[in-house]
Amino acid sequence: CSLCEAKVTDMRSHVGQHILRALSNMPESLKEQVGKVLPCGFCGRSGLPECAIRIKVFASGPPSLETKCICHFVFKYRFADKGSKNTPCRNVPVRCTLCHPVLPPEPGKSTRKVIPAFVDAVWRYNMVEHVLDQHEEYSVPGHREAGAPLPAQVWESMRLTDLEQIAARIPKERWQVGREVDKENVIASGSHTRKRPALEPATSLPLKRPRTAVQPLQISCTSIA
Numbered sequence: 086c087s088l089c090e091a092k093v094t095d096m097r098s099h100v101g102q103h104i105l106r107a108l109s110n111m112p113e114s115l116k117e118q119v120g121k122v123l124p125c126g127f128c129g130r131s132g133l134p135e136c137a138i139r140i141k142v143f144a145s146g147p148p149s150l151e152t153k154c155i156c157h158f159v160f161k162y163r164f165a166d167k168g169s170k171n172t173p174c175r176n177v178p179v180r181c182t183l184c185h186p187v188l189p190p191e192p193g194k195s196t197r198k199v200i201p202a203f204v205d206a207v208w209r210y211n212m213v214e215h216v217l218d219q220h221e222e223y224s225v226p227g228h229r230e231a232g233a234p235l236p237a238q239v240w241e242s243m244r245l246t247d248l249e250q251i252a253a254r255i256p257k258e259r260w261q262v263g264r265e266v267d268k269e270n271v272i273a274s275g276s277h278t279r280k281r282p283a284l285e286p287a288t289s290l291p292l293k294r295p296r297t298a299v300q301p302l303q304i305s306c307t308s309i310a
């Protein structure tokens with residue numbers, strides 16, 4: 086690992102923890118700090134053209150990934166996406182369904198036939214930053230109050246598990262703010278002591294949100310690769 090100089094075999098999981106700690110304001114003493122803007126989930130650096138990553142999602146089976154990052158390696162996507170007891174880190178590239186909505190099936194069909202294509206992927210831990218920057222019409226728990234609530238599928242793609250936050254040694258008070266249930270647990274820290282206003286229902290939905298009933302192309306966390 087070029088950030089901490091440790092010898093690691095699973096850079097995805099290892100670097101994911103560096104990134105999560107950086108995002109949670111838990112700076113580490115590293116030889117090289119984690120990139121500030123949308124860091125690459127394989128090497129932890131920002132802004133390198135070779136770290137651009139693309140994803141092709143299929144109706145079934147794990148997605149294909151395409152990147153030239155020097156730390157890139159092939160991993161079991163479904164397994165990593167789900168997280169496990171021994172490897173809880175769910176640092177994987179995802180397809181943003183706000184950028185690339187999954188269309189509902191045509192009337193009378195249960196799925197919509199879509200020819201899979203490569204699209205720009207966003208690493209899960211960068212999804213918050215991505216939505217804050219690219220999808221200003223949506224609120225992001227703990228980051229932006231105003232806006233429409235995130236569609237469940239988008240929230241799922243950025244949600245962190247307890248296990249992965251524990252594994253990254255994030256103190257509980259800095260854990261990701263949940264969507265509704267965790268709202269009460271928000272701890273105002275440091276400069277940000279303003280009382281959070283109660284969650285208001287979004288009065289003006291920005292776009293017609295795609296209905297999320299059937300999503301054949303959804304990256305499923307439920308099946309096992």
Ligand SMILES: [Zn+2]
Nearest residue numbers: 086088089091
């Ligand atoms: Zn490291």
Ligand SMILES: [Zn+2]
Nearest residue numbers: 125128136154
């Ligand atoms: Zn990289």
Ligand SMILES: [Zn+2]
Nearest residue numbers: 181183184219
């Ligand atoms: Zn997007």
